Amino acid sequence: MRIVNFMKDGRATLGVRDGEDVRVLGTETLESVLARGVGLNEWARKQASEEKVPMVGLQLLPPLQRPPKILCVGLNFADHTKESKYDQPTYPTLFLRVNTSLVAHDQPMIRPSVSDSDGLDFEGEIAVVLAKGGRHIARADALGCVAGYSLFNDGSVREYQFKTPQWTVGKNFDTTGAFGPDLITPDELPVGLKGLLLQTRLNGEVVQSASTDDMVFDVASLISIISDAITLEPGDVIVSGTPSGIGWARTPKLLMKAGDVCEVSVEGMGTLRNVIADERPR
Structure with a gap:
């Protein structure tokens, strides 16, 4: 699984790569997710929304x-x-x-x-x-x-x-x-x-x-x-x-x-x- 941090609607947003797209996970930071002791793969599978955005053109942030x-x-x-x-x-x-x-x-x-x-x-x-x-x-x-x-x-x-x-x-x-x-x-x-x-x-x-x-x-x-x-x-x-x-x-x-x-x-x-x-x- 490949998780990216990117800007969406003026906010840092997490997503998971899905081919040429990114499936939106939400605005909780990766730091917060890890601090909660959540397994990333299971969390991302449950959290992933139906909303996708193209990877091309995204303004990425450090993970x-x-x-x-x-x-x-x-x-x-x-x-x-x-x-x-x-x-x-x-x-x-x-x-x-x-x-x-x-x-x-x-x-x-x-x-x-x-x-x-x-x-x-x-x-x-x-x-x-x-x-x-x-x-x-x-x-x-x-x-x-x-x-x-x-x-x-x-x-x-x-x-x-x-x-x-x-x-x-x-x-x-x-x-x-x-x-x-x-x-x-x-x-x-x-x-x-x-x-x-x-x-x-x-x-x-x-x-x-x-x-x-x-x-x-x-x-x-x-x-x-x-x-x-x-x-x-x-x-x-x-x-x-x-x-x-x-x-x-x-x-x-x-x-x-x-x-x-x-x-x-x-x-x-x-x-x-x-x-x-x-x-x-x-």
């Missing part, structure tokens, strides 16, 4: 607009760790994103108007959305906590990322974290996302390509390890890491500029597409 937590994983592909000139960590490298950094499929990712940055870098990733959480979740139980998966582009303002040892600012400029287009329930994908090809394309050229099998910490391990320290909650998002090929590591650097088109694709999941736009002067 969740205000998730409780957005936990991002750095250095989770060994080739990316190598190109970034770090030693491979034996524990997940975690940082947080904030809700104001999120942007939907087919909406512009904004290159910030700061004088000491040349551009915005791409990082194609997969987002894991939780249906339930807790502390000290066993790895064997971790995949049972997953509500679904989505695509993510962890747009990074590198000069700000590396101003300090903490990466937070460079990862949290407004409207730089693309998220969507769908939330895909686990029954539509291989268990634990095994064996899927992840690719990022910039203006049609493949700039990142790797298998999800290359992740240092797989989905189940990430959920389990993070839960040893942090209480996970329904609606939390774990952004699981990017492979090698980032623009900052290239010579010359390949950073996104206004008018560029960046696409993140994973087989079986579809494509997240965004045009890059410059921030408007105030």
Whole structure:
């Protein structure tokens, strides 16, 4: 099942894909549905109305607009760790994103108007959305906590990322974290996302390509390890890491500029597409 969040009659509305159409589910947020402990597949089947709207032309929103937590994983592909000139960590490298950094499929990712940055870098990733959480979740139980998966582009303002040892600012400029287009329930994908090809394309050229099998910490391990320290909650998002090929590591650097088109694709999941736009002067 593929759930989308979109604008209808001026309100955020949930729907479930039905071929080329979307069947309307209503205006309850996905965050609220997950917090109630409802199984998404059963809820959507019962909730779906007869009203359909064409998928073409819909203004999509991120699947969740205000998730409780957005936990991002750095250095989770060994080739990316190598190109970034770090030693491979034996524990997940975690940082947080904030809700104001999120942007939907087919909406512009904004290159910030700061004088000491040349551009915005791409990082194609997969987002894991939780249906339930807790502390000290066993790895064997971790995949049972997953509500679904989505695509993510962890747009990074590198000069700000590396101003300090903490990466937070460079990862949290407004409207730089693309998220969507769908939330895909686990029954539509291989268990634990095994064996899927992840690719990022910039203006049609493949700039990142790797298998999800290359992740240092797989989905189940990430959920389990993070839960040893942090209480996970329904609606939390774990952004699981990017492979090698980032623009900052290239010579010359390949950073996104206004008018560029960046696409993140994973087989079986579809494509997240965004045009890059410059921030408007105030």
